[in-house]
Amino acid sequence: MKRVLSASVLNAIRDAFPDDDRELEAFQLRYERYAGQLFDGVRAVYPDAEDLEERLLEVLLHAWHERPADLKRLDSQRLLSPDWLQTPDVIGYVAYADRFADTLAGVLEKVEYIEELGARYFHLMPLLKPRRAPNDGGYAVQDYRSVREDLGSMHDLSRLAKRLRRSNISLCLDLVLNHVAREHEWAERARRGEAKYQRYFHMFADRTLPDQYERTLPEVFPDFAPGNFTFDDESGQWVWTTFNSYQWDLDWSNPDVFLEFADLILFLANRGVEVFRLDAIAFIWKRMGTDCQNQPEVHAITQALRAVTRIVAPAVAFKAEAIVAPQQLLFYLGRGAHHGKVSDLAYHNSLMVQIWSSLASRDIRLFEAALKAFPPKPTNTTWGMYVRCHDDIGWAISDEDAAKVGVTGEGHRRFLSDFYSSEFPGSFARGLVFQHNPRTGDRRISGSGASLAGLEIALERGDEHEVHLALERLMLAHAIVLGFGGVPLLYMGDELAMLNDYGYVDVPEHAEDNRWVHRPHMDWARAELRHDETTIAGRMYQGLKRLIEARRNTPHFHAAVESRVIDSPNPHVLMLERVHPLGTLVATYNFSEHAQALPSWPLHARGLSDALDRITRERRVLGETLVLPPYGRAWLTPFEDASTRW
Incomplete structure (x- = not known):
């Protein structure tokens, strides 16, 4: 106004x-x-x-x-x-x-x-x-x-x-x-007793109020930064420090x-x-x-x-x-x-969590329940979606969503932590537990996209089929992120299928924080192989490039349009639709290492008996079933609509 x-x-x-x-x-x-x-x-x-x-x-x-x-x-x-x-x-x-x-x-x-x-x-x-x-x-x-x-x-x-x-x-x-370093000028002047700058922070003469706050405050880093307040010797006061003792919370009031x-x-x-x-x-x-x-x-x-x-x-x-x-x-x-x-x-943190959850379980019903719980966003805003980021993965699985599909939230979170730390029998993943909280049972996970998807273990075993499946898992995850509608955020190295970097333990300031296992230096020698599809780096890079190009040429992915769940008749295959003025797009994603037959009636009901797969650029005339290969993905739009073709 x-x-x-x-x-x-x-x-x-x-x-x-x-x-x-x-x-x-x-x-x-x-x-x-x-x-x-x-x-x-x-x-x-x-x-x-x-x-x-x-x-x-x-x-x-x-x-x-x-x-x-x-x-x-x-x-x-x-x-x-x-x-x-x-x-x-x-x-x-x-x-x-x-x-x-x-x-x-x-x-x-x-x-x-x-x-x-x-x-x-x-x-x-x-x-x-x-x-x-x-x-x-x-x-x-x-x-x-x-x-x-x-x-x-x-x-x-x-x-x-x-x-x-x-x-x-x-x-x-x-x-x-939320905070500045205790060496920031504002904090330095507060420590020297300047009243103006002490009002920039939450500072307390004794533990009375901090103890009252602590009754309802969680701990972000319970392993190496327990509690939320730190005593500052220079000022003689307790300072609010949510994350670490050297990060002083600002007083936004x-x-x-x-x-x-x-x-x-x-x-x-x-x-x-x-x-x-x-x-x-x-x-x-x-x-x-x-x-x-x-x-x-x-x-x-x-x-x-x-x-x-x-x-x-x-x-x-x-x-x-x-x-x-x-x-x-x-x-x-x-x-x-x-x-x-x-x-x-x-x-969209939940999207990332559900991708890894469904890869572990081979089941998309919890994924469906979680997405259905999201109300529509404002049409002038957008999601940032990602497969991995610089941080750990916290298993944000709600008890309510889990109950809808007949599992317990606590049990499923425990399963995911076990699976991605290689403790679960038959796991393909190689990750590290980050910040185990015995009080809550919370165990977050660190690891690169490729190592979590199974590439590290597959290479150790010399199993070419498992190498192929690991790359397909990582490609499937990126296809979901690229096909959800928003800004896909690709994390450095994932485009080359880079693995965990265990050398972080040799760097003193990193050794206690295993998130550095998935923060490697860019491997520029590996990047030189990105055009050679006989290499792992080339297979991943070129496959991702094709997905990016398909997305760029698909107007249905404008973020003003929402991705909506279609109840899938196959518990291994996620189905999302985007109802766009140019026609409906249906994305299908197979979370199984086995080929899956998907009954075609949900596609027929949306005008997709004769479809264009935007990823492969191929026409697909659909009979009674759509068969998706292991970790297969398809972005389908009506073929007869000339405006949707390249």
């Missing part, structure tokens, strides 16, 4: 553009358009901050004047194409900069590799200056305005972003919202913290960052008697920060790193008053 601006605000805006009527009009129009969303969010959280509008306006105007001309042109393009993150040609690639190419200058030299793969979104894992190790893989940020010295400089980051823009590739960076991050986001946006991964966003608001996650204020704050970027840098998008239950996840894309006004993108 357009906001009527006060005379003082209008005057301040006019004074900021004394000689440029076009810039004045552009800023004023955007401010009028999004100020309502901005201050609806701000006032919900900071009702008593009387001078906040004036202070925010100063931040916005400064960032506007600093924004480079080429980024302002990108802003105009994105305003004309608000669905830029939803189109089928948007493929993401995720890597650690130093693991991909040592430095930002090295990454710059490898941009053509990203282009060749077909990515249009490049997420470089934490590269803002962290504290010295240990630093939680870079998520303990010491300075948001500097790059890690070993990677380069902020100038190098801007150069890389500009080069990526020339290839229509959007740079995504992590923005850690302080409007000064909001202003700091509004300014930081615009600073980084003006260096060319187009997507911000909002790290640990679920944790930023604290409330006694709760688990201090997913509180309503989180969504009001996100809406306000998003409005800040819509005014100054509308080319920017937000991705919520909220690994939460499905009933909570939709709030990060916007529900109720926040519908479609918070993050543009959120991780």
Whole structure:
């Protein structure tokens, strides 16, 4: 809703553009358009901050004047194409900069590799200056305005972003919202006793309140960071530290913290960052008697920060790193008053979990139940889907979904942990248990996509058939991610079927964190084999390239359309449909190492008696059954519709 601006605000805006009527009009129009969303969010959280509008306006105007001309042109393009993150040609690639190419200058030299793969979104894992190790893989940020010295400089980051823009590739960076390193300037000044900066954190003179909070707080890293509070010797106070003792939780109830991050986001946006991964966003608001996650204020704050970027840098998008239950996840894309006004993108963690669950069980009924539990998302938002990421796999299997298919949530979670740590008889997987919590029985799993899919064990045994099945499992998983509708996020090395890297134990700062087993350095010698399909790397890479190309040529994968479950007559075969104006697409996925016959009547009922398989580009005239080979996949659309052909 357009906001009527006060005379003082209008005057301040006019004074900021004394000689440029076009810039004045552009800023004023955007401010009028999004100020309502901005201050609806701000006032919900900071009702008593009387001078906040004036202070925010100063931040916005400064960032506007600093924004480079080429980024302002990108802003105009994105305003004309608000669905830029939803189109089928948007493929993401995720890597650690130093693991991909040592430095930002090295990454710059490898941009053509990203282009060749077909990515249009490049997420470089934490590269803002962290504290010295240990630093939680870079998520303990010491300075948001500097790059890690070993990677380069902020100038190098801007150069890389500009080069990526020339290839229509959007740079995504992590923005850690919940905490900063204890060495951050704010924390240093708080430790020295500066009252202003002590209010940036949750600091307590004794354990009275921390003990009350602890009654309902979970532990994120029970093995090496038990509890949620740490005593700081220098200040003589207890500090809230959800993740690690060296990561100090910020107090977002302080409007000064909001202003700091509004300014930081615009600073980084003006260096060319187009997507911000909002790290640990679920944790930023604290409330006694709760688990201090997913509180309503989180969504009001996100809406306000998003409005800040819509005014100054509308080319920017937000991705919520909220690994939460499905009933909570939709709030990060916007529900109720926040519908479609918070993050543009959120991780579909459940999809990843269910892919691995069904690969282990060879049964898709739990997958169906989990997807049915998701309500529709706002049509202007999208999912980020992935087979693997930099983190461990937590078995987010709800007891309710498990009960619907006749198993127990606890029993199935135990089965999955056993299966993917090779403890279950006959398992094809090679993974490591991460953060075993004896109190809850929780055992998360680390491992590369290829090792979890069975390639490592197959190669050890010299079994070519098992090698083939392992690659087919990994290809099936990527086909689901590419065919779900959203932004598929391909994790570095999976395109080459890279295995676990056990050398992490030789690096002191990594040795206690086995997630580094699936964070290897890029194997560029292996990458040289990517065009040779007689090699494992070539088979995986070329197969994935064909899937990406098929997706790019299939308009049915626009993210405004939902993937919906079709009750499958075969418990090994997942069926999803996408009802698009160009016709219905049905995706079929065989989770068994055996060929499966799927009765064709659900396909006939959707006009697919004569179908085009978008993956193979072949016509399929369907009789009574569709036969899928082991781990087979098909994306079927009506053949007679000429507009769906290549």
